[in-house]
Amino acid sequence: xxxxxxxxxxxxxxxxxxxxxxxxxxxxxxxxxxxxxxxxxxxxxxxxxxxxxxxxxxxxxxxxxxxxxxxxxxxxxxxxxxxxxxxxxxxxxxxxxxxxxxxxxxxxxxxxxxxxxxxxxxxxxxxxxxxxxxxxxxxxxxxxxxxxxxxxxxxxxxxxxxxxxxxxxxxxxxxxxxxxxxxxxxxxxxxxxxxxxxxxxxxxxxxxxxxxxxxxxxxxxxxxxxxxxxxxxxxxxxxxxxxxxxxxxxxxxxxxx
Amino acid sequence: xxxxxxxxxxxxxxxxxxxxxxxxxxxxxxxxxxxxxxxxxxxxxxxxxxxxxxxxxxxxxxxxxxxxxxxxxxxxxxxxxxxxxxxxxxxxxxxxxxxxxxxxxxxxxxxxxxxxxxxxxxxxxxxxxxxxxxxxxxxxxxxxxxxxxxxxxxxxxxxxxxxxxxxxxxxxxxxxxxxxxxxxxxxxxxxxxxxxxxxxxxxxxxxxxxxxxxxxxxxxxxxxxxxxxxxxxxxxxxxxxxxxxxxxxxxxxxxxxxxxxxxxxxxxxxxxxxxxxxxxxxxxxxxxxxxxxxxxxxxxxxxxxxxxxxxxxxxx
Numbered sequence: 001x002x003x004x005x006x007x008x009x010x011x012x013x014x015x016x017x018x019x020x021x022x023x024x025x026x027x028x029x030x031x032x033x034x035x036x037x038x039x040x041x042x043x044x045x046x047x048x049x050x051x052x053x054x055x056x057x058x059x060x061x062x063x064x065x066x067x068x069x070x071x072x073x074x075x076x077x078x079x080x081x082x083x084x085x086x087x088x089x090x091x092x093x094x095x096x097x098x099x100x101x102x103x104x105x106x107x108x109x110x111x112x113x114x115x116x117x118x119x120x121x122x123x124x125x126x127x128x129x130x131x132x133x134x135x136x137x138x139x140x141x142x143x144x145x146x147x148x149x150x151x152x153x154x155x156x157x158x159x160x161x162x163x164x165x166x167x168x169x170x171x172x173x174x175x176x177x178x179x180x181x182x183x184x185x186x187x188x189x190x191x192x193x194x195x196x197x198x199x200x201x202x203x204x205x206x207x208x209x210x211x212x213x214x215x216x217x218x219x220x221x222x223x224x225x226x227x228x229x230x231x232x233x234x235x236x237x238x239x240x241x242x243x244x245x246x247x248x249x250x251x252x253x254x255x256x257x
Numbered sequence: 258x259x260x261x262x263x264x265x266x267x268x269x270x271x272x273x274x275x276x277x278x279x280x281x282x283x284x285x286x287x288x289x290x291x292x293x294x295x296x297x298x299x300x301x302x303x304x305x306x307x308x309x310x311x312x313x314x315x316x317x318x319x320x321x322x323x324x325x326x327x328x329x330x331x332x333x334x335x336x337x338x339x340x341x342x343x344x345x346x347x348x349x350x351x352x353x354x355x356x357x358x359x360x361x362x363x364x365x366x367x368x369x370x371x372x373x374x375x376x377x378x379x380x381x382x383x384x385x386x387x388x389x390x391x392x393x394x395x396x397x398x399x400x401x402x403x404x405x406x407x408x409x410x411x412x413x414x415x416x417x418x419x420x421x422x423x424x425x426x427x428x429x430x431x432x433x434x435x436x437x438x439x440x441x442x443x444x445x446x447x448x449x450x451x452x453x454x455x456x457x458x459x460x461x462x463x464x465x466x467x468x469x470x471x472x473x474x475x476x477x478x479x480x481x482x483x484x485x486x487x488x489x490x491x492x493x494x495x496x497x498x499x500x501x502x503x504x505x506x507x508x509x510x511x512x513x514x515x516x517x518x519x520x521x522x523x524x525x526x527x528x529x530x531x532x533x534x535x536x537x538x539x540x541x542x543x544x545x546x547x548x549x550x551x552x553x554x555x556x557x558x559x560x561x562x563x564x565x566x567x568x569x570x571x572x573x
Contacts, residue, residue: 012361098309252313
């Protein structure tokens with residue numbers, strides 16, 4: 001395929017993905033907006049006013065970056081895992097497999113589609129947060145880079161999950177038992193300074209902690225970890241997951257007999 | 258002339274150890290209308306699945322218009338259109354989106370894709386349904402949608418796996434006419450079908466596959482010439498209790514009281530009627546028991562099953 005044809009194939013996948021999640025907006029865009037608004041009201045306003053300051057900021061300002069990141073992570077992951085698995089389930093994945101689209105374009109297309117939903121949700125949650133607090137941006141490039149790369153990383157994770165899944169249960173196990181606990185324990189609601197030394201060490205093994213703190217640094221200028229270490233960690237994970245996903249596609253894991 | 262499809266020494270062993278293909282060779286000339294026939298589980302869909310990259314081969318070579326699928330897969334795929342046996346599109350998408358999206362996968366820009374989708378959806382009588390979600394279509398419309406989708410990038414080789422399964426006779430005939438027109442315009446067509454009448458009506462060359470081996474690969478004409486005996490079913494005016502004994506024509510009664518007579522090629526039917534007349538049996542109507550290809554096909558598959566000590570569970 002010529003570079004122009006490859007770009008057409010890539011944009012076809014991305015447009016198809018965007019069309020899918022906007023067609024079912026009540027399942028994809030509305031729920032995180034409602035959930036995050038409840039978080040802002042309950043944790044930010046009602047409970048947060050009694051907590052006082054965290055990391056030098058009022059509690060609402062502290063949790064907003066974490067909640068935005070949480071929405072981006074779960075939506076990026078959910079979009080790819082549910083879309084790709086549905087294609088496997090309906091066998092419409094065969095439309096792609098018989099076509100000359102290279103594997104890396106298939107992966108890039110799905111990841112970009114996942115990022116479109118993840119970042120779109122991130123934007124919606126950010127706009128909603130403005131109703132509760134004022135946002136100032138400390139380091140725009142760091143903020144943008146962190147949120148884009150994190151979204152790409154979890155879209156890749158969703159892709160691998162969908163490749164391995166053989167039934168619908170398999171696509172909810174990782175989000176429920178891995179992503180949600182890691183996100184809640186990843187410094188969304190607290191600074192790890194509050195934890196005893198041992199648990200601080202354990203928290204440092206949680207990759208989501210780096211992403212939440214990298215993003216928080218971009219907005220507030222405070223972080224439990226070095227933001228450049230965060231970026232390095234995200235890039236490392238992206239490289240590993242992209243390699244695994246491409247290997248699986250080349251072997252046809254779960255999609256070719 | 259380049260062959261549209263060349264398969265050499267193709268084998269496929271699935272993970273559970275089942276050997277679906279045992280080294281098949283197949284050549285389909287450019288412009289041909291070719292049928293691949295075989296009983297259920299013979300290896301037809303596995304063969305086509307490997308050609309279309311939906312199944313990983315174990316060994317062997319596949320070339321599409323000279324492009325080796327091991328080294329020039331992208332070029333091979335650009336020349337190939339596939340209509341699978343089962344519906345494999347997103348049921349929630351609109352008809353026109355399904356077709357234009359497929360064109361996009363082949364690198365065709367949207368404007369051009371839309372024009373091509375319009376051309377084939379109109380030809381297949383689906384243009385009025387372009388904005389309908391695919392799940393709302395009838396079974397026949399869904400089959401035609403898959404044909405439009407397979408043609409949107411104008412492939413030189415069209416592969417159809419049971420394209421008219423579950424389609425009513427009228428629609429089947431119109432799909433035959435459409436495929437014949439495509440073939441006349443230069444598209445090479447390979448099909449598997451459950452209806453041997455379909456293969457006999459459409460195809461010029463035929464391969465019969467069973468238990469992962471090609472039993473026969475020849476022209477339809479040569480294949481039909483092998484058929485030395487044809488069976489006719491005669492309805493008599495008076496019901497018969499026993500089959501009459503006819504010289505040179507083995508006869509028997511079928512389950513519904515009609516008379517089945519085997520006639521060897523070259524003997525002619527006149528002698529049958531003369532003998533029946535002499536016995537006072539009056540014939541009111543007559544038909545062939547099965548179409549000629551079906552008769553030959555069943556015989557070949559039964560012989561192969563007998564050779565390999567297996568039973569025949571289904572045909573085509």
